[in-house]
Amino acid sequence: GENVEQHPSTLSVQEGDSAVIKCTYSDSASNYFPWYKQELGKRPQLIIDIRSNVGEKKDQRIAVTLNKTAKHFSLHITETQPEDSAVYFCAASRGHSSASKIIFGSGTRLSIRP
Amino acid sequence: NAGVTQTPKFRVLKTGQSMTLLCAQDMNHEYMYWYRQDPGMGLRLIHYSVGEGTTAKGEVPDGYNVSRLKKQNFLLGLESAAPSQTSVYFCASSYSRSRVGGVIGETQYFGPGTRLLVL
Numbered sequence: 001g002e003n004v005e006q007h008p009s010t011l012s013v014q015e016g017d018s019a020v021i022k023c024t025y026s027d028s029a030s031n032y033f034p035w036y037k038q039e040l041g042k043r044p045q046l047i048i049d050i051r052s053n054v055g056e057k058k059d060q061r062i063a064v065t066l067n068k069t070a071k072h073f074s075l076h077i078t079e080t081q082p083e084d085s086a087v088y089f090c091a092a093s094r095g096h097s098s099a100s101k102i103i104f105g106s107g108t109r110l111s112i113r114p
Numbered sequence: 115n116a117g118v119t120q121t122p123k124f125r126v127l128k129t130g131q132s133m134t135l136l137c138a139q140d141m142n143h144e145y146m147y148w149y150r151q152d153p154g155m156g157l158r159l160i161h162y163s164v165g166e167g168t169t170a171k172g173e174v175p176d177g178y179n180v181s182r183l184k185k186q187n188f189l190l191g192l193e194s195a196a197p198s199q200t201s202v203y204f205c206a207s208s209y210s211r212s213r214v215g216g217v218i219g220e221t222q223y224f225g226p227g228t229r230l231l232v233l
Contacts, residue, residue, distance in 0.1 A: 006156075032220070034222070042226075043224040043227055044157070044224050045224070046221055089156055089157065093220070101147065101162055102159075102222060104156040104158075106155055106156040107154075
């Protein structure tokens with residue numbers, strides 16, 4: 001079945017440095033790729049998403065890139081801050097057209113060192 | 115506008131007991147989902163619904179049943195709880211974005227979660 005692999009599972013970076021989280025997906029029909037941030041004890045919340053007709057999207061310190069040929073997509077966080085510490089999940093979906101669902105990666109625990 | 119709410123927040127069950135988790139959303143979303151979250155395994159889809167009166171199985175449906183009698187509510191039932199069902203359960207809802215050429219994807223809004231412990 002479809003799956004999404006996410007790496008690394010844990011990541012520790014110095015405050016101010018950049019963090020990169022990478023995901024690969026298996027379903028070539030996937031066309032929607034959201035990223036969720038989950039703080040400790042809280043619900044997952046969407047931070048950015050990208051659709052298959054776009055190669056890159058940026059929102060302030062957060063950017064996502066998509067390589068459909070290689071079935072890779074990545075989350076980039078620049079100038080990291082303590083509040084960026086959380087678990088990040090990537091996901092892939094075909095969208096509602098096939099009544100399908102979002103497949104989530106296993107998550108990356110990001111820690112920002114002061 | 116409360117968004118997505120879940121009840122209860124926390125529950126302890128004994129093996130074999132039954133219970134129902136309630137999810138409610140006030141955003142008029144068509145689609146609703148139930149996930150379980152276990153350490154190191156991300157979010158796994160249990161069941162989902164694309165509209166009132168319809169449900170479908172997700173990745174890990176065994177041991178669970180669902181109902182969507184009203185558009186705003188999605189119920190998850192455990193008929194005979196097992197320790198393997200100890201987890202954090204999240205409900206989510208979404209609307210569909212559509213454009214010429216077909217639907218292109220959705221954004222999911224999550225509830226606060228229900229922590230379930232089965233002894």
